[in-house]
Amino acid sequence: EAEVAQSPRYKITEKSQAVAFWCDPISGHATLYWYRQILGQGPELLVQFQDESVVDDSQLPKDRFSAERLKGVDSTLKIQPAELGDSAMYLCASSLGDWISYEQYFGPGTRLTVT
Amino acid sequence: AQTVTQSQPEMSVQEAETVTLSCTYDTSESDYYLFWYKQPPSRQMILVIRQEAYKQQNATENRFSVNFQKAAKSFSLKISDSQLGDAAMYFCAYRGGATNKLIFGTGTLLAVQP
Numbered sequence: 408e409a410e411v412a413q414s415p416r417y418k419i420t421e422k423s424q425a426v427a428f429w430c431d432p433i434s435g436h437a438t439l440y441w442y443r444q445i446l447g448q449g450p451e452l453l454v455q456f457q458d459e460s461v462v463d464d465s466q467l468p469k470d471r472f473s474a475e476r477l478k479g480v481d482s483t484l485k486i487q488p489a490e491l492g493d494s495a496m497y498l499c500a501s502s503l504g505d506w507i508s509y510e511q512y513f514g515p516g517t518r519l520t521v522t
Numbered sequence: 523a524q525t526v527t528q529s530q531p532e533m534s535v536q537e538a539e540t541v542t543l544s545c546t547y548d549t550s551e552s553d554y555y556l557f558w559y560k561q562p563p564s565r566q567m568i569l570v571i572r573q574e575a576y577k578q579q580n581a582t583e584n585r586f587s588v589n590f591q592k593a594a595k596s597f598s599l600k601i602s603d604s605q606l607g608d609a610a611m612y613f614c615a616y617r618g619g620a621t622n623k624l625i626f627g628t629g630t631l632l633a634v635q636p
Contacts, residue, residue: 411566427621440624449526449613449626450567463623498567507555507617508574513567 408434412516413499419520425487428517432481432501439476440511441484444496453497456482457505489521524549526616528627535557536603542589543599543630545614554618556597559628561616562610573597590628601632609634 412431420426432439436457438490442450453472455463458479467474471490475508486493496516525548534543547556554575555567561567573581581588585605587597601608614627 447628449615449628450624451626452623455623505622507553507622510569510572513559514567516563 410513411501413497413514415517416426416515417518417520418419418445419522420489421522422491424462425485426489426519427483427485428497428499428519430484430499430514436501436503436512437483438502439477440500440502440504440508441474441482442498442500444498444516446495453484455505460507462505479491486519489519491521494519494521497509523549524616524619524625526614526625526627528614528630530630531628532631533634534633534635537603537604539604540578540600540602541604541632543597543601543612543614545597545627546566546575547597547614547616549595549618551619552574554616556588557615557617557624558586558588558597558599559613559615559626560608561577561613567613570612571573571599573596574626586599606634608632 410508414429439455439456453467454474456476474484498516499514500511502511527546556571558570559567560570571583571586585602587600611629615631617624
């Protein structure tokens with residue numbers, strides 16, 4: 408069964424350093440999502456792509472976060488510089504499209520610790 | 523703005539018993555979907571069950587069923603014949619309205635005792 412892949416699974420970085428996460432969605436899925444899950448909370452959407460275009464980045468802290476999906480397939484989420492408050496699980500999900508009924512499939516996540 | 527509330531941070535159930543997880547939500551929309559997701563430790567989140575708001579019949583998936591009370595804005599999950607593999611964090615989620623975002627509650631950590 409196809410799965411969403413993410414790497415790395417764990418990342419420890421120092422404050423003010425740059426960090427990047429990678430996501431490979433299920434083949435054929437046009438919509439890709441990045442979520443942030445702070446310990447003890449539910450995931451919160453950071454950015455949503457439809458193919459290579461950003462359709463929602465209203466909750467993305469754009470002064471330090473950036474995301475791209477250049478060829479409409481895999482995606483990278485970058486943080487520069489990292490802050491202590493960025494410690495969280497970063498989840499990637501994909502779906503066939505943006506229709507409300509389409510299931511979102513989640514990857515295993517990248518757990519980021521900023522020291 | 524839409525909100526999802528899970529008032530039970532932790533629950534415990536004996537193996538083979540039944541447990542109900544609670545969820546309430548707030549929305550002014552009439553067309554929306556509700557979901558329960560399961561997040562096992564160190565594994566990806568998976569969809570357990572979903573309910574379309576326009577459907578009056580409660581959704582069922584094997585041992586998992588929901589009690590959808592639209593007027594009360596309540597959406598509880600019942601797990602029957604609980605198994606050790608059911609131990610996980612369970613998230614209630616809402617999707618609908620103009621933003622079409624998936625909005626999660628804070629989760630309920632379910633422990634299954636042998």
